[in-house]
Amino acid sequence: MKTKPHYRLQQEVADLLERHKARILMLCRAYAPVRDDLEDCFQEVAVRIWEGYPSFRRDSSEATWIYRVTLNCAINFSRRAGRRPAQVPLLDHDIIEETTSDPRTERLYALIDRLDPFEKALVLLWLENLPYAEIALIMGMTVKNVSVKLLRVKEKLKKLASAAN
Numbered sequence: 001m002k003t004k005p006h007y008r009l010q011q012e013v014a015d016l017l018e019r020h021k022a023r024i025l026m027l028c029r030a031y032a033p034v035r036d037d038l039e040d041c042f043q044e045v046a047v048r049i050w051e052g053y054p055s056f057r058r059d060s061s062e063a064t065w066i067y068r069v070t071l072n073c074a075i076n077f078s079r080r081a082g083r084r085p086a087q088v089p090l091l092d093h094d095i096i097e098e099t100t101s102d103p104r105t106e107r108l109y110a111l112i113d114r115l116d117p118f119e120k121a122l123v124l125l126w127l128e129n130l131p132y133a134e135i136a137l138i139m140g141m142t143v144k145n146v147s148v149k150l151l152r153v154k155e156k157l158k159k160l161a162s163a164a165n
Contacts, residue, residue, distance in 0.1 A: 009053070009054065012053070013049060013050050013053050016049065016053070016062065016066070017046055017049065020062075020063065020066045023063070023066065023067065023070070023128065024042060024045055024066065024070050025038070025042060026124065026127075026128070027067070027070045027071060027074050027121075027124055028041040028042050028045060028070065028074050028077075029109065030074070030109065030112055030113065030120055030124050031074035031075060031077060031078040031117070031120070032074065032077060032078060032081075033109065033113060037077075037081070040077070041073070041074055041077045044073050044077055045069065045070050045073045045074070048069050048072075048073050049066070049069055052069060060137060061134075063134075064134055064137055064138055067125065067130075067138045068138050071121050071138070075117045075121070078117065107164075111157055111160050111161055111164070112124070112157070114160055115153065115156065115157075118139075119149075119153045119156070121139065122135065122139060122146070122149055122150060122153055123150070123153050123154075123157070125138060125139070126150055132146045132147060132150075
């Protein structure tokens, strides 16, 4: 029998995942572009959030904490690609709704996929329109460093896009 505190915790985590689902999926998609891998990555993030939520100290915003957990999990997930055993779904419904994607979005993801994991994380956070201060907090760097690194990553993406044409 589930206790009331357990049920409340379960509901809080489910609500948290629902509020941040789009962000989590966007980050996971950049590190796991194949649908099955994307679902697996999302599930791993959900597990990490479930495990870590009771110890979340709220030193940072909820969104910042979600970004950090998701980025760390997605990067680790991509490093282990090919070495994973088959996984059983934790949820009884589709995480990802079928959508028709814009060719420009697909092209952008293809270019972002060519970046190293750090650059990829940085540009994805920037694409989310996060302030540099929050990106710095999530990435563990200074605001000035975020500015400089983003400038370099944008230039790299321009060159990649030019070379692809």
